[in-house]
Amino acid sequence: MGENLGLTEAVSIALGGMIGGGIYAVLGVVTRITGAATWAAFVLAGVVALCAAYSYIRLNELADQGGGSVTYIQCFTGNETLAGMAGWTLLFGYVGSMAMYAFAFAEFAISFPVVPESAAGLPLRSVISVSAVAGFVGLNLLGARATGTTENVLVAAKVLVLVLFGLGGIAYALGISPSPPDVGAGRLLSTSPLMAAGVSFVAFQGWQLLFYDQERIVDPGETIREAIYVSIPAAVGIYVVVALATVNLAPEALTTHPHTALKVAAERMLSAVGIRRLGGLVIALSALFSTGSAINATLFSSGYFAKGLLSKGFLPDRVGDADADGVPPRLILGIGAITALFSAWGSLDAVTSFASLAFIVVFGGVSYLALRQRAQSSVHPVPPAVGLVGAAGFFPVMLYHLYAAERNTFYAVCALAAAVVAVEVLYFERSTLAAEITEFEDLVDADVDPDIDPDVGLGSE
Template structure:
């Protein structure tokens, strides 16, 4: 593969594949549990925040290239270029890595949920739940695949993304026809909830489903004319993803109301079965959606693991991760790095709940994307920049962060405390690593002072 061989079509496919690839299947049940019929509106709000963040990323990327600080990059590069603070850049990078881990854990959780929804697949074996076992196995499988260096090319990604999008579009349009012409129940859009905070809180939780577009910034060497191609690809892919999410949310909520209450994570299967029943293909339609979900979540795990691995390798090169995390001089992603990412992901997906994992991942990306919007806003002096979008991204990110914590505290107290503990632990480890030289200098003096005082 030569540099610059990905054009606009391949770039749109990669960005759209990163968002559609498992996002709707993984977060739909969690978001619906928060805002019910207004789920479609939550996706719309999350998409708007993603657009604002994307504008900030594109603007910062352009400034980095114009200033001669490199060939562009992502969050870590932006922070280093505009603040010169390696500690802050490293902490942003660590937060992003934990977001990737949360995303993979979320996809693995959803993969297992849809696996046990298939006909004939038991939910327990000898009294042991199957879901955690399947989740860990799929993570392990893709760790092995990435160790072999497997990755879809741009052409393959076109085909894969087209297939995933086609299934969801057919599902959405067929469901809309069914709801309007076959079903006797009126279509519910959650009008009463639109003026409440629940869609905003749900949008914050669903934000992880819209993070895939920023992976393009780490593949710039493979993209032809990246300063023009990447913005076009992102501004095309996000609206398409929003439209699909909105359509699917409306259909699933209206056609599978019982499943929404009892088994929201796999409600799309029940909705597809309802649509298929109109032509005598209820079981087949449910299986198609389940298989599509398996395919989408699996490919999302693979793509995220690949990107996270290379992202971590770049941090190793910049001394933003401990040397023990991998060998930055290795060809491809360092083996130890992949194993660590896979192990942490497996622990998250085996012992966490889908709500907790989704909330943790969304919080990570909200922090990073909100920070990039704030950073872009500080660079608003140029006449070519429209400051309103970074401003909205900054305020929206801050509001989403606060509202998500409020939701977790009021509705999911256990998840709230778990997120707090994880956050404190991560910050402590980050500070111990990035401030290690200062600590080395201070600790001897502290010891000497205490000894003197004792004398």
């Protein structure tokens, strides 16, 4: 596609990547951790994401080449293995994000009265999630993608629905209650907002998709910088008002039906004007559309990201041809298959936590790289330091919460992380491992005395 993207389109891509499915997928998970202080968790995560984005912007300028995290690690450390492992970690983070969106897509689909939760003894949640992923894999194989103008309209519609819901919900809560809205003041000085911020971090990763598409962006350095500094604060604001509205309108739904609590809150708000069902329908349809478009956009961008890894030799040649036009079909099919497996097998908590940890690690690493470049006049040390400290703080606190409160999720996340790291090490250190095995075999062979008859002691005929 030859279309050039300006600032409006860049903001749409970044903002759409964050709010496209994040709020519908993570709100219930985050609220279970920190209750009415969920808004504070989103603010914390947004601040760390903004500081990490500053690091990306500065490293992009210093490297003078596109490519994102992998390129920066290559450029500023010269460590190919580290760059490749970061690339794989980020790719698995995208897979986790898409699985999270597919999970939420199915949850809202079965929230419609006409859709049963199971059929022939088979839970439809998993079937719908896998079907959604398969459908968008098919669209990407056909080369379908929204144009910049279409993306602007779609994102504007999604933002409008959420802003109207959030502001309307807060106004309604103020009108029906003599006391001010619950903002979770009692939890603000506890560690729960920090724990919840780590879990919600995956909802702030969409902005980095811009760094993979710089050749189509007009004046990419300046445009990406402005788009990110607009989109992240806007996403934080939307998350805050939606969280406050939902917590105050449907606190019980966040406990009983956390994945679809927005729908319950919208129904309650609009019941006052006699259009209860319409409110729930609008939110549910918006959620289906938003999570679906988030799967499609992330699959498209992660496909090109994976193609970049392939061209750098960070993925095996058998997964596709790096010189092919567009994304090799085998890459799209492979990413789609792993995503479908995650969405069918994992719980939303496990998938969300794993994806957040992946982005925490990579964003923290990029912040560290930028902090190392603080001697450069263009790099102020404070934002990278905040990004690094924030990521370093989120990681252990989030794991502690999972261990203490959600032991099964903790084990699932650890198993996923261990499997990913093991595969990465085996792939990127395969030459070293092969050489060490050969050296060991040579040492064993050298220890065998050639003058000893191997038949001695075995008896004779």
